[in-house]
Amino acid sequence: MAKEITGRDENYSQWYNDIVKKAGLADNSAVRGCMVIKPYGYALWENMRDQLDSMFKETGHVNAYFPLFVPKSLFEAEEKNAEGFAKECAIVTHYRLKNDPSQKGRLMVDPEAKLEEELIVRPTSEAIIWNTYRDWIQSYRDLPILINQWANVVRWEMRTRPFLRTAEFLWQEGHTAHATRDEAIRESLMIHDVYTKFAEEYMAMPVIKGYKTESERFAGADETYTIEALMQDGKALQAGTSHFLGQNFAKAFNVTFSNDKNENEYVWATSWGVSTRLIGALIMTHSDDEGLVLPPKLAPTQVVIVPIPKPDAVLLDKANQIATALKARGIRVLVDKDETKRPGFKFAEYEMKGIPVRLGLGNRDLENNTIEVARRDTKEKQSVSLDNVIDHVENLLAEIQKNLFERSVKFRSEHTTRVDNFYDFKEILETKGGFLLCHWDGTSETEDKIKEETKATIRCIPLDAPEEEGKCVYSGKPSKRRVFFAKAY
RNA sequence: CGGGGCGUAGCGCAGUCCGGUUAGCGCACCUGGUUUGGGACCAGGGGGUCGCAGGUUCGAAUCCUGCCGCCCCGACCA
Secondary structure, eight states: OTTOOOOTTTOHHHHHHHHHHHTTSEEEOSSTTOEEEOHHHHHHHHHHHHHHHHHHHHTTOEEOOOOSEEEHHHHTSSHHHHHHHGGGOOEEEEOOEEEOTTSTTOEEEOGGGEEEEEEEEOSSOHHHHHHHHHHHOSBGGGOOEEEEEEEEEEOOOSSOBTTTBOSEEEEEEEEEEESSHHHHHHHHHHHHHHHHHIIIIISOOOOEEEEOOGGGSOTTOSEEEEEEEEOTTSOEEEEEEEEEEETHHHHHTTOEEEOTTSOEEEOEEEEEEEETHHHHHHHHHHOBTTBOOOOTTTOSOSEEEEEESSOOHHHHHHHHHHHHHHHHTTOOEEEOOOSSSOHHHHHHHHHHTTOSEEEEEEHHHHHHTEEEEEETTTOOEEEEEGGGHHHHHHHHHHHHHHHHHHHHHHHHHHTEEEOOSHHHHHHHHHHTOSEEEEEOOSOHHHHHHHHHHHSOEEEEEETTOOOOOEEOTTTOOEESSEEEEEOBO
C-alpha cells in the first residue's frame, strides 16, 4: 500500500492534504504559503476556467489585463476597501539588489534603490481598475463596461492551506461599470446566477444563494451576494462572491459620466470573483478515503482504458478503437500503455486521481465480447457488451455527474437543521455540524456574540427565504426570516 | 503571533535520551529473471552536505547556542 491516505474520520485536514498531494494536484513550494499547481491540478483549473470564461463571454463580458502592482496612493483611495485588505498586503519598496560587501556571493537590497512610492501587490484590483475607468468613461454611451480578468493576486495570510487559502492564488475578477443603480444590481445578481449554475451543473456542488451580512460583506461593497457550499466535515465554504459596489469606487476615483440630459453622475459598479479555492471545494465535496472524486464535466481525463494484464498489441488495438469512438463523442479518454505496472496498482492510482470511469479490457473480455466498466463515484463494476460500450459510457458519465450532485444535495439537507433555541444551536453545531437555519434579530451585536461563543458565523441571508415570524435564536427579539449559520473555512 | 509536534536518500520512518567502526529499514528507482483480471516475487545495484550556522570534544545525526523551514491546533481571512 504505497499511497495510503489518512481516513476522513481520523483527521479531516490530513485527509485533505493527502488528497492534494497524492492525486498530484499540487505541491508545497519553497515559498512560504505558496503552492506549485502541478499539471493535473492545473488541467482541472483550466477546465473550470474555460467553462467560466465561456459563460462570461456569453453574458457579454470581455477579458483584459491590469497590472500586478498598485501604487499605494491609489490603493488607499477607497478607504473601506483599503482598510479591509491593509493587514494582508505584500509591498514592494525597492527595485534593485546589489552585491553584499560583507558576505561574498550574497545579495542585499540596495538602500539607494528605494521606490518613491511603494507598490502594493494587488490583493484585488478595484483600485487600479477604477483609476483606469476614469479615463475610459465620459458619457453614458461609454457604458456599460463589462470586463473580466484572469489573474493572480496576493493576500499575506497567516495560515495557509493548499487551494483553500494560499498567499498567492489564481482567480478571475470581473469589474463592471454601469449608468444606473438598477443595472449594476442586475449585473451582480446575474453573475451570482452564473456562479450558481457553474457550481451546481459543472462542479456538481449544491450551493445556497444569498447575501452577506454587513460584517461579512466585501470591504467597499454595498451588497455582497455569495454562494455557500457545505463540505463533508460540516463546515461551510464560500465558493464565489458577486458585489454590488454602489458608487463607492466611482466617488473614490472620481469616475463620472454625462447622462442623456447632460448631467454629471457617478458611475455604478460591480465586481465578482471565483478562485482556485474552488478546487478545494471540489475535493471536499465529493472525494472519499480512496482519493479524489471528480465530476465528469470537469475531470481532465473522463475515461481511462486499462489493458489487462498488460498492453499487448491485440488489446491495445481494441482499446484504441474504443478510445477513438469515445473521443468522437467529445469524451476525454486515456489509454494506459504502461507495461511496468500491474492492473491492481493502476486501478488504485486512477481511483486516487478521481477519474470518473475506468474500462478494464482483458483477453477474457475479448473472448466474450465484453469490457469491464468501473465507476469512481460508487466504485461499482459491471461487465458491458463491447457492442454498446460507447453509449453506455456516455450515459454513465452523465449519470455520475447527476449522482454526485444528488448525493451532495442529500448530504446537505441531512446537515441542515432548523434550530429555535441557543442550547440546541450549540449542541447541534458541536455534534452534527452543518448549516443551522435560524432566526436572527438583524444586529451585528448578536452576530458577534454568537461568533464569540460558538465560532459559527452567518454564512448568508438566503435570497429565496420565505417570510416567517419568529424569534432570534440568541436574543429572542422578533425576526422575519431564517438565515444560514455555520462554521466556515 | 500563541500552544504542540517535526526536520536523517524522491517518499515514509528508526537511530538522538546515554557521543564511538563503514548511518539503517520499508516504499520508490536501476539491471536481470519469473509473474500478471485489485497495489507481484526473487536476486543484484545506485542514491545521504543527518534543515542551516557556530560551539564543546580525540571523535557529533546524537550534547550546547543561535537561526531557518514544515505540519497540527487557535487568533485573522476568499
